[in-house]
Amino acid sequence: MKRRSVVLGIGATAGVAAVGGIAVSAQASSETASDSSSSSSSSDGLVFDPDGYTEITTTLTDTGGTAHDVTYHFWKAITYVSKPVDEKYQSLIVSVPVEIDGKAVDASNAPIVLSNVIAGYVESSVAAATGIGGAAMGGTPPTGGGGPSASPTASASATASPAPPSGGGAAAMPQMALLAGYVVVEPGARGRTTTDSAGEYYGTAPAAIIDLKAAVRYLRANKGRIPGDTDRIVSAGVSAGGALSSLLGASGDSPLYDKLLEEIGAADASDAIFATGAWCPITDLEHADGAYEWNWGSNVTQSAGKVVDQTVSKDLQSQFAEYQATLKLRGLKGSGFGTLTARNYDDYLLKQYLEPSATTYLTALSDSDRETYLAKNTFITWANGKATFTWADFLTHVGARKKTTPAFDAFDLSAGENNEFGAGTTKARHFTAYGAKNDTTGLTTKRVASDIPAKLDLMNPMYHLVKKANPKRTKHWWIRLGTNDTDTSHVISANLAAAAAALGDDVNHLYYWDQGHGANIDLPDFVAWIAKVTGYRSA
Template identity: 75%
Template sequence: MGIGATAGVAAVGGIALTAQASDDTSSNSSDSLAFDPDGYTELTTTITDADGTDHSVTYHFWKAITYVAKPVDATYQSLNVSVPVEIDGTAVDATNAPIVFANSVGGYMPSTVAEATGVGGGEMTGAPTGGTSASASPSASASSSTGTGEVQSGGNAMVNGMGAMVNLGKLGLAAGYVVVEPGARGRTLKNSAGEYYGVAPAAIVDLKAAVRYVRANKGRIPGNTDRIFSTGTSAGGALSSLLGASGDSPIYDKYLKELGAADASDAIFATGAWCPITDLEHADGAYEWNWGTNVTASTSKVVDQTVSKELQSQFAEYQASLKLRGLNGFGPLNARNYDEYLVKQYLEPSATTYLAALSDADRATYLAANTFITWSGGKATFSWADFLTHVGARKKTTPAFDAFDLSAGENNEFGKGTTIARHFTAYSLKNDTTGVTSKRLDSDIPEMLRLMNPMYHLVEKANPNRSKHWWIRLGTKDSDTSLTVAANIAAAANGLGDDVSHLYYWDEGHGSNTDPGDFIKWIAKVAGTGKKRGK
């Protein structure tokens, strides 16, 4: 499966276009779902790899291909494809290269590739930019749902900072991989009738449809469609995790059929997830268990401890129900020992790696400023309580995700019809401050939660068609979510026998990616393609 130094143009451009056979003639036999191998533009760009080395990359670029036969809004339901044909003057045949499936979702907001002029051009938006849907109209912007939830950090912060994040699509292209960048609907999209058409489960359904499009076009679209590596950060990391966990799950079939998705598998080979904002119905309890005693950045005060403790109790009950075991033989994970597990499995190793990489002088300076760390024998040790003090203020108030006043981005994510935001936990519904009189969650909420939670597919269902390779990363100072969320995904996948690479970046915050070169090499390793460019 190696990427050879052969004539790439012939291998990429010389594939005959044939119609995709399907029993569903109303959606899947449409020529709109047949990839045109000759419909590219040839571009050349300079890409700097993770080691800081510049590479001249010539590639074929297919722009804004609608990946479903019956799109709700093709501005978002389209994807770009980039295929390298020459790197630093050497021809590349990417016919069987791994495919990097890089989403640009943040804050569960819409993402589009429609305006991209080349690889890495996907962007998160707060409102439609004039889609092809006849009903598209300006939606609620990010400011419609400020407050305590994802929009506050994973939303607005990512709008301002997304461009500064590591572009794994570009690094993948420079390594000789095929890059697919899918757009997806998001929670703020609203049509002329005032209906929110990008709320749950739209984003995951769209990404699944995009995977199906790629897999249905095996032999036409360049790259190995059996070696798809999904990537995403924040809510995009959550969706990447969900994409990996839920491969070919039948609970999405009716939604995919409505869109005219291709009749193909939506399972992916491997999952890359950075700071995933997920397991939302349990995220409030996990957040309080982790950060409940820290002051809040916006108020410099500790949150209501009665609420915090009630939510922590919910986390304890939930964590026990998962029956997960920690990595490296730690044993059962519960609310009583999770702090010890995080310290020993992730936090002390993370600090040790960070400190060991410093010069003697810089290490001494850091340790002098952070006396809670004991440095002995080339290893860092400290307590959980001291770690929390080191992190300092938490980012979110309480509840962090299902806000009592419906102000969180996640409340918007579970909106429906013309209703911008809804509660998705019984606890927050009970404590609602907006005047909601219902005593029960809306009847469709349990289904929406199953559709949006990777833990459902890893624990409750143990989906056999899930991704079997996992790359999960989180910053130790990321208080956009609980440190337990990523660790639970890793523990669940590991318990199923999957290949799991999971670590935390010391002193890094939300959206961090400090080892992108290692991820690129990991792709080559698990895909079986050998050593590649893009260190």
């Protein structure tokens, strides 16, 4: 049994960063790092070693600014499949609290928070991690084009206002979950930018979701050996990680993935999870271009400062209207809205999400700060403690859109999502008929490849909620989006919420006022929500 007390004095250690309100060590202990190359368990047997941990004592500061002395057990990179394509990415780390502020913690039956930091559908690795919060991007998503934001942390737009107190940060998820007494698992996963010696892309769709499912199977196969309740796994992710988190929840135990999981030697166990946390999910990719244009089509772009091609924008808006009609989704219970269509979705977003979001934000301000804010934002009518405004004024308030058109399946194959659907030595491919038809790169064919439709099903949670209504899906959903987030359309998360609610699932879906892509300003509430939905009560 390996037990070392590695004291990390966070406030005085070199290489310390404040992440989402929590002071986080930059894995600074030379003693811990010295043997990071060894694995905590055998990759062929997929058996978790309960005694293979390092004991770490450190200080973590919560989002309220209070410092806590924490001792936890840490398991270094464990390969979670028996036939890995790349162990650097197909491994996970485990952190289990044993003492917080001098009080012993028994996490043997605590919820397990599966926290990924995947962004831009780029690979993520924990291979070199020597402590909690050790997941790191394996590459940097290209800038420009229509690709999603690379940053998993909160990034407010130019018009954003400071968040009210008791905020958080998506990158702080592992630390906050640990402080709550939960078991924290951080999985790595393959991603779209990696190539092998032959130049073949081995991490494009659906590799990331296959890897996350394999990580869940590893945990569930080790019930009774790994600390925590393997029947209470809660996934959390942001942006592309949020999309994958929602997909993980929607597609639990779907047979569509069985062959691919078998190929990498995933454990013979369930990959269903108990609850999903998804922030600004970049998902429903084959319909994302239309949804984006419906939402932001009239706004100028940040890069060019002008309105995008309106012919293309209107074509895509028409496609969205047709798609939305096929979903036959209804507004959430109590919203007063029936079937959601392209014609009434703006009113639905206003009444169900945007005006309540602004009201919550303004209510939390002091009287003087509220008065100042309203003076600068005269489009808002503030009466009887409620904010009201029009959709057109809201779009003006948000301002420039981030992406050009099409936002996701770019005509020139420059979007990150084009790379996500690459195959073999081909870096990027079209995944919509419209994108392929209007290709500007000189392709000889104007059609999507024959394997694309099946891959889209594997990558879309809506397939498992609307088309198939997967009975093994998660029944608990936490979904968040910033109102100033122009990396995606507001419709995407709202449709996800409506689809889950239509199946009778527990859905907690809110928008953060004036926050941009990756925002997470109520992380303590999410941590409390986990206890509520899992029924967990710490000793």
